[in-house]
Amino acid sequence: MAAELDQNGFTVAPPNxxxxxxxxxxxxxxLYETGDPYHLVESGGTLDTSDAKFEASGNRxxxxxxxxFLPATKYTVRIEGAALVGYRSIVVAGIxxxxxxxxxxxxxxxxxxxxxxxxxxxxxxxxxxxxxxFRIYGRNGTLGEVEPETSIDGHEIGLIIDVVAPSxxxxxxxxxxxxxxxxxxxxxxxxxxxxxxxxPFSPGGIDxxxxxxxxANHVWELDDPCKPFPMSLENV
Amino acid sequence: xxxxxQFTKLIRSKNAGPFExxxxxxxxxxxxxxxxxxxxxLTKERISELYQVGVDEVRFFQINKLLTVKITIPRKVFSGxxxxxxxxxxxxxxxxxxxxxxxxxxxxxxxxx
Numbered sequence: 001m002a003a004e005l006d007q008n009g010f011t012v013a014p015p016n017x018x019x020x021x022x023x024x025x026x027x028x029x030x031l032y033e034t035g036d037p038y039h040l041v042e043s044g045g046t047l048d049t050s051d052a053k054f055e056a057s058g059n060r061x062x063x064x065x066x067x068x069f070l071p072a073t074k075y076t077v078r079i080e081g082a083a084l085v086g087y088r089s090i091v092v093a094g095i096x097x098x099x100x101x102x103x104x105x106x107x108x109x110x111x112x113x114x115x116x117x118x119x120x121x122x123x124x125x126x127x128x129x130x131x132x133x134f135r136i137y138g139r140n141g142t143l144g145e146v147e148p149e150t151s152i153d154g155h156e157i158g159l160i161i162d163v164v165a166p167s168x169x170x171x172x173x174x175x176x177x178x179x180x181x182x183x184x185x186x187x188x189x190x191x192x193x194x195x196x197x198x199x200p201f202s203p204g205g206i207d208x209x210x211x212x213x214x215x216a217n218h219v220w221e222l223d224d225p226c227k228p229f230p231m232s233l234e235n236v
Numbered sequence: 237x238x239x240x241x242q243f244t245k246l247i248r249s250k251n252a253g254p255f256e257x258x259x260x261x262x263x264x265x266x267x268x269x270x271x272x273x274x275x276x277x278l279t280k281e282r283i284s285e286l287y288q289v290g291v292d293e294v295r296f297f298q299i300n301k302l303l304t305v306k307i308t309i310p311r312k313v314f315s316g317x318x319x320x321x322x323x324x325x326x327x328x329x330x331x332x333x334x335x336x337x338x339x340x341x342x343x344x345x346x347x348x349x
Binding site: 024027028031032033034035036037038082085086131133135140141142143144145146147148149164211212213214217 | 250251252253254255256258260262286287288295297299301302304306308312313314315316317318319320321322327328330331
C-alpha cells in the first residue's frame with residue numbers, strides 16, 4: 001500500500017493497478033491484531049479512531065480523516081523482553097488402540113507418575129526442574145485447557161511428548177525415559193507386553209532447541225526520559 | 237436453527253499482543269448482523285463460558301459501520317509459554333464457528349421488540 005499524508009488525513013491506494021481498496025477493507029485494518037479498534041496505545045500517546053471517517057476516493061483509493069492522536073500525559077517507554085527458560089525435545093507418536101484411548105487420562109497420569117520417579121532416580125531432577133507436557137491432537141492439542149469439547153471422537157490421536165529441561169542433553173536424556181516407558185505402559189485389558197505408541201520415525205526423539213518465554217511486556221512511565229538511558233561523552 | 241458461520245463472511249482469532257486474544261466476526265449483510273445480535277446468543281456471557289474467562293474480562297465491540305463484532309479476552313496461557321498450544325492465536329475461533337443461532341421468529345419470541 002502507498003499512503004499520501006497531509007495536514008488533515010491520509011489517502012491510501014495499492015500500487016498494483018489490478019488491486020483496489022475500499023472504505024471497508026481499510027477500516028477493517030483497525031481490527032487486525034488489536035484488542036480495541038478505537039484506542040491504539042503507543043509509546044507517547046494513543047491513536048483514537050472513534051471518529052475516523054473512511055471514504056472512497058476514486059475507484060481504487062480511500063481517504064481517511066478524523067482520527068486523533070492523544071499525547072500521553074506521562075513520557076512512556078515500551079519494554080519487551082524474552083528469557084531463555086530451557087531446551088526442548090519432542091517425540092511424535094500415534095495411538096490407535098481404542099482400549100488405550102478410552103482410558104487416556106488415567107493412562108497418561110500413571111505414565112507421568114512412573115517417569116517422574118525414573119527421572120528423579122536416574123537423572124536426579126525434581127519435577128520443578130523440567131516440564132513434561134502431553135499434547136493430544138484429536139482432543140485438545142489446538143486449544144489446550146480452553147477446549148470446550150473434551151471427548152475423543154476420532155479413532156486415533158496424535159501425541160506430542162514435549163519435554164523442556166535445563167539443558168539440551170538433559171531434555172534428550174529425559175525423552176527416551178518417557179517414550180520407552182509410555183510405549184510399554186500396561187493397561188488391564190491386555191495381558192503381556194504391549195506397544196501403545198506408533199512412532200513414525202526412528203530415532204523418535206527430536207531436539208527442538210532453546211525455548212524462550214516473554215519475561216517483560218510493559219509500558220514504563222518515566223518522569224525523566226533520559227534517566228534509564230545514561231549517556232556519556234568521551235574524547236578519544 | 238443455523239450456525240454462526242452461516243451468517244458471516246469471516247470469523248477469525250489472533251493474538252492482540254502476547255497476553256490477549258481477539259476475535260473478529262464480520263457479517264455478510266445487515267440482516268445477518270441484526271439477526272445474530274437480536275438472537276441474544278453472541279454476548280459477553282457466552283464468550284465467558286466458551287473460553288473460561290470472567291464476564292468482566294471480556295471486551296465486546298459492536299461496530300455497526302463494518303457489520304462486525306470484535307471481542308477481546310485475556311489469554312489463559314500467554315503466547316510462547318511452555319504450555320502454549322497456539323503461539324499466534326490463529327485457531328481459537330474454532331468453538332465460535334458452530335454456535336447455534338435461533339431463527340428470527342423464535343428470537344423475537346424470546347426477546348419481544
